[in-house]
Amino acid sequence: MKIGLIGDYSEGVPAHQAIPLALRMASESLRRKIEFQWVPTDEIYGQYDFSSFDGIWCVPGSPYKNMDGALRAIRFAREHKIPFLGTCGGFQHAIIEYARNVLHWEDADHAESNPNASRPVISLLACTLVETSAPISFIPNSIIANAYGRKDAVEKYRCRFGLNPKYAEDLFGGKLQVSARDSNGEIRAIELADHPFFVATLFQPERAALAGVLPPLVVAFARSALD
Numbered sequence: 025m026k027i028g029l030i031g032d033y034s035e036g037v038p039a040h041q042a043i044p045l046a047l048r049m050a051s052e053s054l055r056r057k058i059e060f061q062w063v064p065t066d067e068i069y070g071q072y073d074f075s076s077f078d079g080i081w082c083v084p085g086s087p088y089k090n091m092d093g094a095l096r097a098i099r100f101a102r103e104h105k106i107p108f109l110g111t112c113g114g115f116q117h118a119i120i121e122y123a124r125n126v127l128h129w130e131d132a133d134h135a136e137s138n139p140n141a142s143r144p145v146i147s148l149l150a151c152t153l154v155e156t157s158a159p160i161s162f163i164p165n166s167i168i169a170n171a172y173g174r175k176d177a178v179e180k181y182r183c184r185f186g187l188n189p190k191y192a193e194d195l196f197g198g199k200l201q202v203s204a205r206d207s208n209g210e211i212r213a214i215e216l217a218d219h220p221f222f223v224a225t226l227f228q229p230e231r232a233a234l235a236g237v238l239p240p241l242v243v244a245f246a247r248s249a250l251d
């Protein structure tokens with residue numbers, strides 16, 4: 025099994041340190057070898073071939089060098105039913121990809137990379153979540169709830185941008201669904217109803233691996249890629 029890690033690797037990013045550990049732990053849990061390949065966004069142009077990957081993970085570390093490259097990878101996973109996991113920046117760009125290519129909001133954008141966007145579906149959080157931990161509640165019977173096997177958890181964040189609540193009602197009127205909220209009711213995870221595994225979280229579940237804890241969502245993602 026081979027996982028494509030979409031993002032611009034930096035050894036100083038805690039999530040980038042955690043991801044190989046999380047995949048190694050998932051490999052041991054599933055008793056299957058898991059290979060992975062970092063795919064820098066600035067190498068994704070034209071007809072980039074994602075077909076060699078059994079799963080695609082859009083990793084933290086935005087703004088990406090090439091936002092369009094990240095969006096191409098997410099779109100491929102969505103349209104070809106490839107298991108997809110997006111964390112932090114991956115969550116943000118999964119929302120942008122859906123807004124642009126499913127809802128046809130061509131001007132949907134990220135306020136960090138385009139402060140003058142006419143439709144900033146991703147905007148500055150009212151309260152930034154830089155190096156914080158916070159409780160989240162899962163929507164019953166969602167993919168993420170089934171992965172964790174419980175109704176809530178405490179997860180780590182490292183972000184200043186998230187879903188702009190102004191667009192939430194229109195974004196979630198179809199196949200895109202909310203799968204987790206924080207204690208204030210803010211949306212912290214999403215998934216697609218018509219996809220075998222398409223989950224994106226604003227928090228960074230992979231960072232549990234830095235403390236030697238197996239991240240349930242990473243195991244569920246890897247298991248889906250095996251299937």
